[in-house]
């Protein structure tokens with residue numbers, strides 16, 4: 487849907503009116519005795535009323551009918567969505583998944599909610615501390631159905647197929663290489679345009695923030711103005727056959743019926759909104775001297791824990807960039823981390839593993855699980871000539887055949903072809919679900935073999951070279 491409008495800024499105090507109803511936003515107060523156009527006022531709180539101003543989040547919605555008018559919620563099947571972290575025995579191995587399967591709509595119609603599968607997670611939505619990592623694979627739009635997560639925020643990373651998200655705040659089109667955040671309690675419905683897949687990082691009890699920049703200065707990484715929030719859009723639609731509200735509550739799904747569309751917010755104001763961000767705007771800062779910098783330099787958004795500097799979860803990308811480090815093994819180093827690292831791939835390949843890690847797949851390196859470049863990557867980069875090189879980016883070339891049908895020298899077009907790997911990094915020790923380990927049947931049992939060919943280069947007679 488071309489032509490959608492957005493407002494720019496991260497966490498701003500926005501206000502928006504559907505242009506069909508000028509003056510629908512009350513002036514000078516939140517709760518007039520009678521709201522313009524006969525609307526109902528409803529507050530959506532994203533923080534405790536008493537939070538300090540810097541973290542206080544709420545929005546005021548002016549709607550045709552309030553959310554409270556609905557039939558009672560009843561439990562519904564959760565499919566492969568779970569918050570049960572004890573389904574299978576713990577597994578400290580390096581785990582890698584082949585691209586998660588997307589069913590064809592001719593096999594089975596699956597919408598965004600039915601297509602949610604939990605891979606791993608930890609913590610507890612009841613005590614408001616933890617995370618879940620899910621994939622969504624779907625082929626059908628949600629019709630007269632919306633979803634809201636009472637447990638936490640969803641950071642959604644589309645990998646294949648655009649998603650059109652209708653929210654109480656307006657509409658957002660989110661394409662692969664963009665991400666969006668739908669915060670706790672916000673109702674939304676997802677339209678898709680074919681076979682669609684993506685990843686979701688869910689955090690309970692914290693909201694995403696831009697990381698502090700410290701010595702980087704006032705600008706850089708994800709800049710606030712590149713975050714886009716929707717503008718008010720409403721439909722005044724009665725649905726006699728019933729509109730279904732699906733509520734994820736304490737890790738389980740519940741559904742209720744009402745006879746009108748919940749996207750009936752004519753005007754709203756506040757700083758608690760959904761938003762999206764295009765990863766191409768990420769202003770990467772990296773090493774221009776020597777050594778491999780830690781990946782925290784590529785943090786797009788962070789959900790902080792109460793321990794200073796420790797995140798419940800960070801969303802980190804490995805953006806297209808120049809690699810210029812001198813006398814350095816440039817790819818990621820071998821390491822064991824006190825954090826968990828879940829990785830996904832939107833497009834292309836990842837520098838530490840040119841093969842095996844595929845778009846739409848994933849990997850999990852749990853707390854203290856050793857990992858790093860595969861044997862091919864180590865070999866190649868230990869001997870590579872260290873000239874400036876584009877990293878994590880494909881080059882677009884035009885392929886031409888001569889009259890005999892032979893391939894001619896490819897013609898360079900541009901560096902525009904974006905490749906993108908990302909990481910959800912968490913201080914939680916995550917459990918993998920039964921779906922992740924067994925049911926999905928996408929676990930690559932051969933993953934450990936990518937390090938089998940690493941051999942010793944130890945030379946006990948090695949002498950420092952004389953300069």
Ligand SMILES: O=C(O)Cc1cc(O)ccc1O
Pocket residue numbers: 779780781817818819821827838851857858909
């Ligand atoms: O394991 C990974 O591939 C992610 C990662 C990348 C990097 O550049 C440094 C550390 C790290 O964990």
Ligand SMILES: [Fe+2]
Pocket residue numbers: 821823827851857
């Ligand atoms: Fe790592």
